[in-house]
Amino acid sequence: MSQQVRGVISRAKGAPVELTTIVIPDPGPGEAVVDIRACGVCHTDLHYREGGINDEYPFLLGHEAAGVVESVGAGVTHVRPGDYVVLNWRAVCGECRACKRGRLQYCFDTHNAERKMTLEDGTELEPALGIGAFSDKTLVAAGQCTKVDPSASPAAAGLLGCGIMAGIGAAINTGGVGRGDSVAVIGCGGVGSAAVAGSRLAGAERIIAVDLEDRKLDWARGFGATHTANARENDPVEAIRELTGGFGADVVIDAVGIPQTYEQAFYARDLAGTVVLVGVPTPDMRIELPLLDVFGRGGALKSSWYGDCLPSRDFPMLVDLYTQGRLDLDGFVTEEIGLGDVEDAFARMERGDVLRSVVRL
Ligand SMILES: NC(=O)c1ccc[n+]([C@@H]2O[C@H](COP(=O)([O-])OP(=O)(O)OC[C@H]3O[C@@H](n4cnc5c(N)ncnc54)[C@H](O)[C@@H]3O)[C@@H](O)[C@H]2O)c1
Numbered sequence: 001m002s003q004q005v006r007g008v009i010s011r012a013k014g015a016p017v018e019l020t021t022i023v024i025p026d027p028g029p030g031e032a033v034v035d036i037r038a039c040g041v042c043h044t045d046l047h048y049r050e051g052g053i054n055d056e057y058p059f060l061l062g063h064e065a066a067g068v069v070e071s072v073g074a075g076v077t078h079v080r081p082g083d084y085v086v087l088n089w090r091a092v093c094g095e096c097r098a099c100k101r102g103r104l105q106y107c108f109d110t111h112n113a114e115r116k117m118t119l120e121d122g123t124e125l126e127p128a129l130g131i132g133a134f135s136d137k138t139l140v141a142a143g144q145c146t147k148v149d150p151s152a153s154p155a156a157a158g159l160l161g162c163g164i165m166a167g168i169g170a171a172i173n174t175g176g177v178g179r180g181d182s183v184a185v186i187g188c189g190g191v192g193s194a195a196v197a198g199s200r201l202a203g204a205e206r207i208i209a210v211d212l213e214d215r216k217l218d219w220a221r222g223f224g225a226t227h228t229a230n231a232r233e234n235d236p237v238e239a240i241r242e243l244t245g246g247f248g249a250d251v252v253i254d255a256v257g258i259p260q261t262y263e264q265a266f267y268a269r270d271l272a273g274t275v276v277l278v279g280v281p282t283p284d285m286r287i288e289l290p291l292l293d294v295f296g297r298g299g300a301l302k303s304s305w306y307g308d309c310l311p312s313r314d315f316p317m318l319v320d321l322y323t324q325g326r327l328d329l330d331g332f333v334t335e336e337i338g339l340g341d342v343e344d345a346f347a348r349m350e351r352g353d354v355l356r357s358v359v360r361l
């Protein structure tokens, strides 16, 4: 029996989001319905509303969530009703050329539920990143559910479902940050601050946080930044070089994702250093660099999908670090809000007032 619940949808480009009634079908084979307990507001939700991802409106927004499995479809064995899970947006297939080579984190054929959630009039909804968790319940592929320690608060654990995992993974998995490295992070919202926290976990010696807002820089210090630079007042490339003996950082993480910050990241890294792009550009953006500099500076230019994470490996591990007090996930939760407050939360995100607003259900 399908069920009706509340959900936050984006109906048209740039229009304010709406809280409305949505219809959740029973889970089909390999699928699960999850009772959502918390869902963070990520910048990618705003990208969806702005038409920056695609134009398959209406979207059911929200994708950074923890909840409890309510029901599962045929053939689902790794989770069952009652399990406390964090949702992921890259359920690996196990069959594609990446998976077959043991590189599951790159799976080229990740999947979502096939059954469709709809509006009451039957209009099919496009769930953000195949999740759609600004809702009382959502339907996902069972592989999108990863069991974690139920003692972790949903607001904190859910953040691992997107931005915080992406940031931590951009540093540790993609950037390969290790003991003694110098790291610079450009853009210290939820994702960038998590890259700072990940760099500290990995033992970086120097962590330079760059943002336009002093408030973000103060928060970044709390997560482990040893130095900060406000990009309104200083040229980030010069500031980062100055703080690294004139050379640049071993790893520079662009957590904004615009040509200007990418170019800054490119020139703010040391010779043979690594650039990690984790911020998501829009389709119109272009970058122009002297090819000789690309060659001459050596090193690696990498992009980080979801922090190159493997949910089955990384979510339980990071939740354990959190429950042990070694990873401050609570520090990312600036405020807890209701389902009707998402539009206001977008405005606060754009003003730079929050690291994460988290919808609690
Ligand atoms: N790669 C992934 O898998 C992944 C996952 C989640 C989010 N993202 C993307 O990461 C980006 C950041 O997301 P977020 O949720 O942290 O957003 P956010 O809005 O919370 O943070 C962005 C931060 O960048 C700062 N900023 C903006 N322009 C800047 C500039 N020119 N120089 C320095 N700082 C600047 C802002 O002040 C803000 O603090 C977005 O593009 C989002 O879509 C990527």
Ligand SMILES: [Zn+2]
Residues within 6 Å of the ligand: 092, 093, 094, 095, 096, 097, 098, 099, 100, 107, 108, 109, 110
């Ligand atoms: Zn695969």
Ligand SMILES: [Zn+2]
Residues within 6 Å of the ligand: 042, 043, 044, 045, 063, 064, 162, 163
């Ligand atoms: Zn996200």
